[in-house]
Amino acid sequence: MKLNNRPIVKTAFTVLAAYMYSTSAHAQHTIYLETAQNALVLQTDSAHHLNNVYLGRRLNSAAGYEQIGLQPGDYTGMYNSAYTPAGSRNLLEPAIAVTHADGNNSLDLKYVNSDLKKLSDDISLLEVHLKDPAYEFEVTLFYKSYYREDVIEQWSQIVHHEKGQIILQKYASANLSLKGNSYWLKHYHGDWAHEMQPQETRLTAGIKTLDSKLGTRANLFMPSVFMVSLDRPATEDEGQVFCGALEWSGNFRSDLEIDPQNNLRIISGINNYASPYRLKPSEVFETPAFVYTYSDHGIGAASRNLHDWARKHKLLDGQGSRLTLLNNWESTYFDFNEEKLKALLKDTKKLGVDMFLLDDGWFGNKFPRNDDHAGLGDWQENRKKLPNGIASIAKSAQTDGVKFGIWIEPEMVNPKSDLYAKHPDWVIKQPHRDEFYFRNQLVLDLGNPEVQDFVYQVVDSLFIKDPNLAYLKWDCNAVIYNAYAVRLKNNQSQFYIDYVRGLYKVLQRIRKKYPSVPMMLCSGGGGRVDYGALQYFTEYWPSDNTDPLERIFIQWEYSFFYPAIASANHVTDWGKQPFKFRVDVAMMGKLGFDIVINKLGDQDMKFCQSAVQTYNQIKQVIWQGDQYRLASPYDNNVASIAYVSPDKTRAIMFNYLINYRYDEGSKRPVKLKGLDGSKSYLVKEINLYPGASPSYMQGIYAGDFLMKIGINPQVDNNHSSVIIELDEAR
Ligand code: DGJ
Numbered sequence: 145m146k147l148n149n150r151p152i153v154k155t156a157f158t159v160l161a162a163y164m165y166s167t168s169a170h171a172q173h174t175i176y177l178e179t180a181q182n183a184l185v186l187q188t189d190s191a192h193h194l195n196n197v198y199l200g201r202r203l204n205s206a207a208g209y210e211q212i213g214l215q216p217g218d219y220t221g222m223y224n225s226a227y228t229p230a231g232s233r234n235l236l237e238p239a240i241a242v243t244h245a246d247g248n249n250s251l252d253l254k255y256v257n258s259d260l261k262k263l264s265d266d267i268s269l270l271e272v273h274l275k276d277p278a279y280e281f282e283v284t285l286f287y288k289s290y291y292r293e294d295v296i297e298q299w300s301q302i303v304h305h306e307k308g309q310i311i312l313q314k315y316a317s318a319n320l321s322l323k324g325n326s327y328w329l330k331h332y333h334g335d336w337a338h339e340m341q342p343q344e345t346r347l348t349a350g351i352k353t354l355d356s357k358l359g360t361r362a363n364l365f366m367p368s369v370f371m372v373s374l375d376r377p378a379t380e381d382e383g384q385v386f387c388g389a390l391e392w393s394g395n396f397r398s399d400l401e402i403d404p405q406n407n408l409r410i411i412s413g414i415n416n417y418a419s420p421y422r423l424k425p426s427e428v429f430e431t432p433a434f435v436y437t438y439s440d441h442g443i444g445a446a447s448r449n450l451h452d453w454a455r456k457h458k459l460l461d462g463q464g465s466r467l468t469l470l471n472n473w474e475s476t477y478f479d480f481n482e483e484k485l486k487a488l489l490k491d492t493k494k495l496g497v498d499m500f501l502l503d504d505g506w507f508g509n510k511f512p513r514n515d516d517h518a519g520l521g522d523w524q525e526n527r528k529k530l531p532n533g534i535a536s537i538a539k540s541a542q543t544d545g546v547k548f549g550i551w552i553e554p555e556m557v558n559p560k561s562d563l564y565a566k567h568p569d570w571v572i573k574q575p576h577r578d579e580f581y582f583r584n585q586l587v588l589d590l591g592n593p594e595v596q597d598f599v600y601q602v603v604d605s606l607f608i609k610d611p612n613l614a615y616l617k618w619d620c621n622a623v624i625y626n627a628y629a630v631r632l633k634n635n636q637s638q639f640y641i642d643y644v645r646g647l648y649k650v651l652q653r654i655r656k657k658y659p660s661v662p663m664m665l666c667s668g669g670g671g672r673v674d675y676g677a678l679q680y681f682t683e684y685w686p687s688d689n690t691d692p693l694e695r696i697f698i699q700w701e702y703s704f705f706y707p708a709i710a711s712a713n714h715v716t717d718w719g720k721q722p723f724k725f726r727v728d729v730a731m732m733g734k735l736g737f738d739i740v741i742n743k744l745g746d747q748d749m750k751f752c753q754s755a756v757q758t759y760n761q762i763k764q765v766i767w768q769g770d771q772y773r774l775a776s777p778y779d780n781n782v783a784s785i786a787y788v789s790p791d792k793t794r795a796i797m798f799n800y801l802i803n804y805r806y807d808e809g810s811k812r813p814v815k816l817k818g819l820d821g822s823k824s825y826l827v828k829e830i831n832l833y834p835g836a837s838p839s840y841m842q843g844i845y846a847g848d849f850l851m852k853i854g855i856n857p858q859v860d861n862n863h864s865s866v867i868i869e870l871d872e873a874r
Pocket of ligand 1: 619
């Protein structure tokens with residue numbers, strides 16, 4: 145038995161992220177993928193079936209992976225299958241189910257070979273080929289590892305060479321196994337203005353399914369992100385936790401099944417609901433990636449893995465800059481004209497933010513967009529509101545020295561629109577049933593190449609009107625009812641998949657021509673926040689709920705999966721908290737305003753202006769720093785969150801009063817995290833309201849002190865929000 149575990153490539157930064165070796169004596173292969181902290185280990189049995197045998201902290205010596213061995217006493221030998229095929233020996237939830245060209249429903253997948261490529265210092269790609277011994281049917285499993293970030297993306301490709309079409313009944317992206325004594329699932333539910341409501345529960349025998357069947361605005365009730373703790377609920381700094389998300393902007397399905405041997409099987413992918421997919425011979429079906437990370441020292445580390453990965457490898461321009469802005473949605477709604485907008489441009493300048501963002505309501509003539517009942521689809525400037533078009537607003541913006549961005553919702557149509565009358569066959573609706581509306585609108589069939597062209601043109605024409613257009617807010621307010629595409633005739637089961645693929649095609653086209661224009665991913669709030677879409681977007685809109693107290697919770701939950709730079713946070717009139725509190729909460733991400741600037745009192749205005757300047761000085765730490773959740777709003781009267789610059793020379797700590805009962809406040813010091821224990825820091829309160837004296841008295845403290853003893857941010861009813869800056873004292 146020869147063990148071949150030498151690194152194939154060695155660099156100054158890292159040894160190879162993945163190795164592969166085999167023990168030919170029993171025709172058994174062990175394949176392992178290592179990242180800085182973790183390892184994923186696959187192993188074949190003597191009949192060449194591939195199994196997950198380990199996902200967890202990596203071993204000191206890779207030789208040990210081979211000793212893990214398969215699990216005895218499994219009736220099928222495939223409870224831990226790396227990609228569970230349906231219809232042969234399997235007794236559990238499958239990852240893949242197929243009806244072959246001859247009508248047979250069975251599938252068996254055997255290991256053929258595997259290949260490992262090092263794509264960069266950080267990234268490796270492992271491909272594992274599987275084949276059915278009885279049918280010309282093949283699956284390739286892909287594992288893309290990000291060594292430094294401890295993240296893996298996993299997906300599959302399915303292809304066959306049978307005589308005729310086959311039907312894919314199920315086609316997961318990933319099939320994983322975790323081994324613990326007990327499993328604690330944290331997942332999310334929600335609705336409009338109610339995004340990211342967490343629930344944590346101990347998994348019991350059977351299957352827990354997280355899914356969406358909404359088509360568009362797919363996360364309205366539930367996003368695909370979730371985490372599983374092993375043995376007990378993980379905390380910020382302790383415990384084993386797995387965090388995962390499907391990179392797909394449509395229907396998803398994740399099954400979490402405890403098998404008869406108490407392994408947790410996780411199978412995640414596109415939801416096969418109403419979607420048996422006909423696959424032609426030689427056509428390759430590729431599933432979207434499922435991204436995940438694992439930490440054995442708490443959720444904080446896992447979330448920072450995802451943040452690092454997202455900023456470096458997924459989110460558009462994740463390491464770049466972002467524009468602060470003034471948005472007019474809540475200050476005008478649909479009621480504006482050129483004069484009002486020009487005044488808002490001046491307000492933008494006065495406020496000191498980078499850009500003015502014109503929201504919904506600027507288009508439609510025969511059916512003017514004066515409320516949400518009409519106009520969607522008719523993307524020509526409304527001549528009454530904007531007699532001189534967008535170009536004129538853009539020109540004024542230039543004169544005023546601010547950038548200009550605009551809202552669109554190009555996937556949708558109001559029945560009261562020219563588009564609806566002209567292209568009824570583009571509209572998703574059932575031919576023999578009544579139309580049913582979500583926000584008085586319907587969805588266009590984005591699976592249709594003509595609709596894709598149309599949506600692309602909507603965007604492209606805006607850049608023709610304003611070549612300097614600085615920003616797009618891409619909204620998507622409706623779910624899909626009455627799913628039916630005229631184009632698909634009697635093969636409607638491709639409908640949902642075609643839609644998302646169509647959306648990505650358009651976004652790819654847009655990004656080809658406009659690679660870096662910032663775009664906000666919005667969906668009636670946070671109805672479409674996922675990494676499938678975020679590779680084309682610079683930021684997302686977490687929720688229309690901008691009540692700052694609510695936002696602390698909503699942003700807190702998103703932050704387990706998404707970095708602060710991607711979170712567009714606007715100061716609005718929602719909520720009862722003081723103005724400073726609202727601004728401070730919005731600073732924990734990408735700052736924007738959606739308030740009537742000219743109605744602000746002098747003090748508020750002064751505060752806003754200085755807050756924008758303060759933000760410009762600290763935003764780099766928030767965007768690119770490591771985030772530490774110091775005190776949870778669920779368990780404490782005061783919530784604290786900190787961002788620490790990668791070189792640990794600066795940190796910004798945000799503290800908010802959560803409990804408004806008599807005399808509540810921060811009674812004890814809060815311990816900082818992630819600082820350099822050997823450095824000293826000047827600690828001072830920033831972003832003070834004009835005339836207010838700091839509640840927190842500045843001083844110099846050792847990093848060691850700050851992390852072991854901590855500081856009391858002095859939050860109370862009179863100082864409900866306190867931002868503290870820590871700067872290395874040299
Ligand atoms: C829903 C978005 O979430 C809001 O911010 C706003 O853009 C409206 N749509 C406009 O209709």
